[in-house]
Amino acid sequence: MSADAVPVDVARTAFFKHGRLPDAFNHSVLRSWIRCSEMGLDADAHPRVAPMTAGELRETCERHETLRRLCRPELDALHAEARETGAIVLLTNAEGVILDAVGDAVFADRAAQVALSPGAAWSEAGAGTNAIGTALAERRGVAVRGAEHYFVEHKGLTCAAAPIIDPRGAVLGALDMSGAAAVSHAHALGLVRMAVEQIEHRLFRQPFDGCVVVRFHSDPNLLGAAREGVLVFKDGTLVGANRRGLSLVGRSWEALDAACFEDLFDQDLDALERRSLLAARSGERFAATARFPDEAHGVGEAIPASTGTLEDAELAAMRRALAETGGNVSRAAKRLGVHRSTLYRRLLSGG
Numbered sequence: 001m002s003a004d005a006v007p008v009d010v011a012r013t014a015f016f017k018h019g020r021l022p023d024a025f026n027h028s029v030l031r032s033w034i035r036c037s038e039m040g041l042d043a044d045a046h047p048r049v050a051p052m053t054a055g056e057l058r059e060t061c062e063r064h065e066t067l068r069r070l071c072r073p074e075l076d077a078l079h080a081e082a083r084e085t086g087a088i089v090l091l092t093n094a095e096g097v098i099l100d101a102v103g104d105a106v107f108a109d110r111a112a113q114v115a116l117s118p119g120a121a122w123s124e125a126g127a128g129t130n131a132i133g134t135a136l137a138e139r140r141g142v143a144v145r146g147a148e149h150y151f152v153e154h155k156g157l158t159c160a161a162a163p164i165i166d167p168r169g170a171v172l173g174a175l176d177m178s179g180a181a182a183v184s185h186a187h188a189l190g191l192v193r194m195a196v197e198q199i200e201h202r203l204f205r206q207p208f209d210g211c212v213v214v215r216f217h218s219d220p221n222l223l224g225a226a227r228e229g230v231l232v233f234k235d236g237t238l239v240g241a242n243r244r245g246l247s248l249v250g251r252s253w254e255a256l257d258a259a260c261f262e263d264l265f266d267q268d269l270d271a272l273e274r275r276s277l278l279a280a281r282s283g284e285r286f287a288a289t290a291r292f293p294d295e296a297h298g299v300g301e302a303i304p305a306s307t308g309t310l311e312d313a314e315l316a317a318m319r320r321a322l323a324e325t326g327g328n329v330s331r332a333a334k335r336l337g338v339h340r341s342t343l344y345r346r347l348l349s350g351g
Helices: 008-017 027-038 054-063 065-084 105-112 131-138 188-205 243-248 310-324 329-336 340-350
Strands: 087-093 098-103 142-145 157-165 171-180 211-217 229-234 237-241 275-279 285-291
Touching: 008 027, 027 131, 027 142, 054 065, 054 098, 065 087, 065 098, 065 171, 065 188, 087 105, 087 131, 098 105, 105 171, 131 142, 131 157, 131 171, 142 188, 157 188, 171 188, 188 229, 211 243, 229 243, 237 243
Parallel strands: none
Antiparallel strands: 087 098, 087 171, 142 157, 157 171, 211 229, 211 285, 229 237, 275 285
16 A cells, blocks of 8 residues: 555545545555445445355356366465465456365365355455455456455455456456455465466467467567467457557557557568567567467367476566566565565575
8 A cells, every 4th residue: 555545444434434435545446346336235234145055066167177277287386375374365267256265274264254265256246345356347456455345244354366368358267365364465466467477378378270379578588488478360360369468569458350460560460480570560679489370289179287387487587587686685576566575485495
C-alpha cells in the first residue's frame, strides 16, 4: 500500500456504511466491491460458497484433466514455498471452481472451514471480492489482503491469483496462493505470475496447423524462455498470442483475427526467415525465430509436460535479475516482485 493510500478500514466504512467511493484505494478491489454490490451481495452475510458433492467434483476434475496436467509442474514447484509460508496453492477452472489444492496442511484445514478447498466455487458472484474471482473478472493478477475481501467472514485470508489465458485470449482458469492475513505473503503475487507465465508459454507447444509461430524479444537470450513474446499467424492474420507478445507490439486481444503481420512489423511475412531481426511499426527491433507450417508438430499431439521445472525457470530469472542489477539483492528482489529472503533462499538452494 502506498503512503497516501486510504487504510482498508477507512475504505470499508466509506463504501459499506456511507455509500461513498474511497479515494486512493486499490482500484482492482474497489471495482470488485462495486460489482459485488451491484449483484446484491451483503458483505455481512454468509458467503454463498457451497462445495460440490464428491461425485460432482470427480466429474469436474475429469473434464479439466488436461488443464490439471498442464499446471502440475507449477503446483508441485509452489508446493514447497506454500508449506514454508503456511499457505496453500490452488488451481481453479474458468468459473473459479477449485480443482486442486496443495500446501501447508494446518492452513488447509483452516481454509476448508471457509470452503477454500476443492469443489468450492470462488467466483465473485458467490464469494465476493477474492483473489481468484477478481483475477478472473479483471483478467489480470490480483492480490486481496485481509479486509479487502468483500465478505467480513473472509477477512482472515490473504490471497494472490493470476488468470491462465490461452493463445486465443480465453481464460482457462486461475492459479492462487492463499494464506492467513496475519502472515506476510508479499512475494505471493510475483511467484504466481511467474508460474502462470510458464504455464501459458507451454501452451504454445501445441500444434497450430497451417500457421506461422513467431517468437521474439528485444533480448535474444530470452528467446525460448517464458518471457518471450509469441504471435501466431494464419494466412498473414494474427490468430493467437501470449500477453507479452501483444504488449511488445502495443496491441490488445482485440487484435486477434483483425491485425495482419504487416500491421505490426515493418516487413512482409513471406520474407520472414527462421531466425530474423524484426522491426516493429513502433521502431523497436527484436530478435526473432519463426516456425513455419511444414515444421509444425503432428496433428492432435497432446500438450507435453514441461521438460524444465518452474524452479529452474525461477532460478534462471533470479540470477539474470541479480546480474542486471549489479549484484544488488534488494533491487533484484524488487524487480522480480519477491521478498529479499526468498531470493536469498532460492539462490542458495539452487547452488
